[in-house]
Amino acid sequence: xxxxxxxxxxxxxxxxxxxxxxxxxxxxxxxxxxxxxxxxxxxxxxxxxxxxxxxxxxxxxxxxxxxxxxxxxxxxxxxxxxxxxxxxxxxxxxxxxxxxxxxxxxxxxxxxxxxxxxxxxxxxxxxxxxxxxxxx
Amino acid sequence: xxxxxxxxxxxxxxxxxxxxxxxxxxxxxxxxxxxxxxxxxxxxxxxxxxxxxxxxxxxxxxxxxxxxxxxxxxxxxxxxxxxxxxxxxxxxxxxxxxxxxxxxxxxxxxxxxxxxxxxxxxxxxxxxxxxxxxxxxxxxxxxxxxxxxxxxxxxxxxxxxxxxxxxxxxxxxxxxxxxxxxxxxxxxxxxxxxxxxxxxxxxxxxxxxxxxxxxxxxxxxxxxxxxxxxxxxxxxxxxxxxxxxxxxxxxxxxxxxxxxxxxxxxxxxxxxxxxxxxxxxxxxxxxxxxxxxxxxxxxxxxxxxxxxxxxxxxxxxxxxxxxxxxxxxxxxxxxxxxxxxxx
Numbered sequence: 001x002x003x004x005x006x007x008x009x010x011x012x013x014x015x016x017x018x019x020x021x022x023x024x025x026x027x028x029x030x031x032x033x034x035x036x037x038x039x040x041x042x043x044x045x046x047x048x049x050x051x052x053x054x055x056x057x058x059x060x061x062x063x064x065x066x067x068x069x070x071x072x073x074x075x076x077x078x079x080x081x082x083x084x085x086x087x088x089x090x091x092x093x094x095x096x097x098x099x100x101x102x103x104x105x106x107x108x109x110x111x112x113x114x115x116x117x118x119x120x121x122x123x124x125x126x127x128x129x130x131x132x133x134x135x136x
Numbered sequence: 137x138x139x140x141x142x143x144x145x146x147x148x149x150x151x152x153x154x155x156x157x158x159x160x161x162x163x164x165x166x167x168x169x170x171x172x173x174x175x176x177x178x179x180x181x182x183x184x185x186x187x188x189x190x191x192x193x194x195x196x197x198x199x200x201x202x203x204x205x206x207x208x209x210x211x212x213x214x215x216x217x218x219x220x221x222x223x224x225x226x227x228x229x230x231x232x233x234x235x236x237x238x239x240x241x242x243x244x245x246x247x248x249x250x251x252x253x254x255x256x257x258x259x260x261x262x263x264x265x266x267x268x269x270x271x272x273x274x275x276x277x278x279x280x281x282x283x284x285x286x287x288x289x290x291x292x293x294x295x296x297x298x299x300x301x302x303x304x305x306x307x308x309x310x311x312x313x314x315x316x317x318x319x320x321x322x323x324x325x326x327x328x329x330x331x332x333x334x335x336x337x338x339x340x341x342x343x344x345x346x347x348x349x350x351x352x353x354x355x356x357x358x359x360x361x362x363x364x365x366x367x368x369x370x371x372x373x374x375x376x377x378x379x380x381x382x383x384x385x386x387x388x389x390x391x392x393x394x395x396x397x398x399x400x401x402x403x404x405x406x407x408x409x410x411x412x413x414x415x416x417x418x419x420x421x422x423x424x425x426x427x428x429x430x431x432x433x434x435x436x437x438x439x440x441x442x443x444x445x446x447x448x449x450x451x452x453x454x455x456x457x458x459x460x461x462x463x464x465x466x467x468x469x470x471x472x473x474x475x476x477x478x479x
Contacts (some may be wrong), residue, residue: 047379
């Protein structure tokens with residue numbers, strides 16, 4: 001890449017730091033320069049976030065339809081999966097699968113509610129009743 | 137930011153592990169090292185698509201060697217002792233780090249980016265192979281030299297402990313690592329041997345890795361896969377897959393399209409030690425493949441932005457990777473032939 005070809009678009013990272021890139025002059029000699037971001041990359045990141053939001057919305061619908069417990073919703077919100085959830089909580093994956101069902105969720109102990117709520121950075125009330133601000 | 141215990145000089149770099157390796161070695165006495173030299177000696181250039189694995193629901197593609205190897209290999213080449221520690225106990229992990237920091241010894245940590253407070257939210261996925269250097273401490277605040285940032289940043293002890301013990305794939309487990317103190321400047325001969333070894337290993341990784349999905353043949357493998365994505369996955373998923381490819385290629389700290397440019401710079405910086413003029417031509421070849429990776433990313437973005445949507449557009453994208461595969465194969469073969477002759 002030549003120095004004058006460095007993209008200087010508005011990237012998410014560009015707001016806090018410009019990125020170092022390696023560039024060549026007309027003779028092919030390398031030096032470094034900075035880039036504020038590249039639309040191609042920003043757009044790829046947007047696609048990833050769009051996918052995340054779609055998954056959160058799908059999880060929300062499942063919870064509202066009583067097909068899944070609120071844990072699914074908050075798991076998607078924190079971009080976690082079963083593996084990550086299992087390693088942060090210390091629970092087995094098969095027991096988390098039970099907690100992801102409404103019936104299994106009902107049977108959780110107070111300690112487990114607290115653990116999930118702390119991991120998701122919410123109150124236990126919000127965990128139990130995610131879409132009404134925990135006011136029930 | 138006024139440092140209390142050290143005269144550490146922050147270094148911004150194109151890639152986090154290169155940056156950490158270079159800045160640490162420089163701090164402890166090896167001034168001959170640069171980011172491209174560390175990257176080349178550490179044989180950082182790589183490509184692999186793991187066929188049965190998914191990352192965030194998309195293809196598992198990596199443009200880099202395993203985390204930790206660049207540091208380890210560069211230090212080995214220069215005869216530098218390396219210490220790497222993982223911890224069970226959070227307290228012990230923080231305490232041992234504190235002991236080093238307060239003794240004025242900057243120390244690298246592997247961390248997860250999800251809870252990295254100074255990163256923009258858009259970049260915070262559960263990616264655990266990020267590298268930074270803890271350089272100093274004042275009160276409860278740690279001064280951090282993150283090679284992605286332009287200057288030093290801070291995190292408090294709670295925040296630092298959290299990222300050091302992030303969970304998921306590549307969980308850092310409190311990992312910290314550092315070279316020995318007061319290092320001896322390597323001789324030119326040592327630099328030369330390190331460069332030769334790094335190049336040979338990189339040629340081996342790219343040309344002779346078994347199977348069809350790693351090294352230069354892996355690039356063509358992905359190219360052939362892409363041509364099937366539209367019919368196999370449907371439009372929406374195929375778009376997400378392409379976006380993921382570009383993210384792996386371009387994202388800071390993990391990205392790899394820019395690695396071709398760093399490698400081009402490495403071959404030029406290797407010249408004073410190897411004295412083979414062919415290195416300049418090879419450097420240009422790697423610059424050309426880096427440019428082609430970027431052009432391919434533009435084509436991919438046409439698809440994931442929804443501007444391009446026909447099978448022909450996917451075929452075009454796949455063909456670009458197949459072409460890159462051939463060009464990189466040629467460049468590495470020439471490099472391998474050259475390095476075999478260097479004495």
